[in-house]
Amino acid sequence: MNVIAAVKAYVLKMTEESEPGMKVLLMDKDTTGIISMVYGQSEIQQKEVFLLERIDSPNYSNSTGLRYLKCLVFLRPTQKNITALCNELRNPKYGAYYIYFSNIIAKADIKILAEHDEQEVVKEVQELYMDYLAVNPHLFSIGLPTCMLSLSWNPAALQRTVQGLISLLLSLKKSPTIRFQANSALCRDLGSRVDEVMGKESSLFAFGQNSQSLLLILDRRDDPMTPLLNQWTYQAMVHELLSINNNRVNLSNIPGVAKELSEVVLSVEQDTFYAKNIFMNYGEIGTNIKQLMDQFQAKAKSHQKIESIADMKNFVEAYPQFKKLSGNVTKHVTVVGELSSMVNKYHLLDVSEVEQEISSQIDHSSHLQSIKKLLANQEVRDTDAAKLVMLYALRYQNNSNNDINGLIDTLKKRNIPERLLRNIVNILEYAGSHARQSDLLNVESAVKITKRFIKGLSGVDNVYTQHKPLLHDILEDIVKGRLKDQLYPLVGNHTNSGRPQDIIIFIIGGATYEESLTVHTFNKSYPSFNILLGGTTIHNSTSFLDEVEQAMRNVSRKHTTRTIRNIRFD
Known part of the structure; x- marks a missing residue:
């Protein structure tokens, strides 16, 4: 697939x-x-x-x-x-x-x-049938920045999502069993609508299939942490810090950037370096960029001596590839240079280490002190400061000793924008413990971390990638045949027809590039399975908070009134 x-x-x-x-x-x-x-x-x-x-x-x-x-x-x-x-x-x-x-x-x-x-x-x-955006070979998007109003489907977004999924299934010639997240009305509604269209257009779905296929529909609210985290693999990192929009990255706000680089295209189809490096971590990217530059310099040197007609002919024949390589080097050096600048300027390594620990471990006292230390650093961006408090609130919402209000008071002293403060409440109403089906944050014991340094830039090590999305556990259950029927029931009166080989995961409320990496890893580890990931959109933390804000319009604060005080809602 x-x-x-x-x-x-x-x-x-x-x-x-x-x-x-x-x-x-x-x-x-x-x-x-x-x-x-x-x-x-x-x-x-x-x-x-x-x-x-x-x-x-x-x-x-x-x-x-x-x-x-x-x-x-x-x-x-x-x-x-x-x-x-x-x-x-x-x-x-x-x-x-x-x-x-x-x-x-x-x-x-x-x-x-x-x-x-x-x-x-x-x-x-x-x-x-191509009514969707093909992002990576195993990743697609419907292209909807937001899909909910008052925590229910925006009717136009539901219709567009049904159309996108139907075209996807027809393009891949799949007539799958459909399962959905049991506690989510949005998942049930989408699954029912897709099943209804498949029944109505049964002649189009009459494929002679050799393998079992599954469409599993999930709700973003079951894993709100993943889209809030800073990222350290190339594609995910570019999206988080610079934003990728239909394979395009806007660099026009970078001081001194050349006009031809004000917008660059990052496409796995058109850029071999990008295709090879989208899942590489920050340290490895530095090493690989240097190799790309060395390759370019070697080619440039070989073109310096043009002493005969044959030399000229060879140069002209090689010129398009030479020019393309030159443009590619400049593009990636510019992008990675800006990423590096932002990492250093905003102390993102320090921020990310704390984010990863909160998302992967339980240690309330240590986490609270680490967050307070970072909130006191004025060079940490307001958005990162607010996201740390959001992660803490999600993790320790039901801890009797939580200090969510104390952290919010600290943010207020930083004169943080009111909208970011409201986002803390929004995220808890949107995806607090009351909304989650999987007990995502109830980790039985702290994760033991072995730090292994990755060769390359800045000594980045795997403490920054210890978090695993909820999707990882769900995929593990699917490939091992233990996905629970009561948590992920079948749509309609269909019966379970065995373990699927072709698995399409669709996340209402948006997928992430970290989850794309998870699917890529599973496809490599379990070659007998073909796994595809899609979402209403592909989120970074900024677009995710926009989605949450839109979804929470006109929703009462019934789950956070006792937890969080003194935030003004206009």
Whole structure:
């Protein structure tokens, strides 16, 4: 199960099945994102695609058509897009249209399109199931920054998530058993809706499958700690400190950064160095960047002596790869340089060590003192200070000696923004002990840590990666056949049909890159299983707190009124 390969196969089908000749690719905002995750613009242009257009662009309706070009249309089957496409067909800009929808389209909508095709320019209409963002081969996202209102599904987000999961299953040719987190109404609702569509479209799901498959739907609230932690593997670290948005990283706010580096693309498909290093830790990245620079310098040196026509020919032939390597070196040196600067400036090693200990151990007195020490350091960012208190509150909410209010008073003395203080209450209401099904934070004994230094930059050691997400334990139960039916029941009247080989985990409220690493590790350790991870979005701590804030709108503070005092809610 490889979501990038699935999407690329559909794009290949779309660009190669139409007649030969120059083409225009007409998309909407969402389908542009879907394709850009797996193909660069230059790669698309190599498939005879001369022009990329957006049907929802304000300028598109005024643009002049080129009737000698063929138009590949790739759109989500929304009413807005159907209307726009009807207008396009009424006054066609191009000579022929090959229409592809990213998901199931209603027969009534096809009929409407046919009625508007008065000039008979439509040559083909197909469904190509790629209505999701393929992030890594084993990781996908629906692309919804938030999905809840008042701790219930936002109806539009629920519909979009159902559509995304249905297209995912169709693209992978899976008709899975569905299980869901028992204490979560959101998980039950999503599972029921997906099962309903699979039943309604049973002919599309009639695959001859050799292996058992499972779709397990989880609720982010069962593990609120994972998205709050600082990260130390490359992809996760970049997302936490700089934010990755559809494979793009905005570096424009870094002082002195070159204009061409104001936004960089980090894609496992288009960047071999990134693909090899996304799960490497901070120390190893430094070593590997140095090797990349050495490789570039060796190539540059070999190009310095151009003394003959043959030398010139060799240089010109190698130039595209040379230029690409040059750009890659500059890009990664810039990114890692900024990460290193932030780690040192904001004392992130010290912060992370305490975060990891709180998330992995029980030692109330020691943790409280460690947090107080970091809160007294004005160079620690307000966000990191607040997150430490959130982790402490989640860990020790029910400890009779907890000092949540004392820590909040300390934050107030730092003049921390009111919004961060409210987030402490929000996180406890959103995912406190009352909301969690798995007794995530009830660790029986403190974890024994053996510090092993990793060769590379800064002496980073594995004390910074001792935390394991709840997903790790769930996957272990699945592969060992001991996932409890009462905690993760089956949707509807279906029966358990044995141990699944193909496992799709979907997290309502967003997945994380740390959980992606967990899935990657399981896939390597258990080669007879294929595990795929998805979420409504891919969170870092900032986007997670935005999600929590949105979910908690108009929710009463019934679980924290006695625990936390003196925070103003407007």
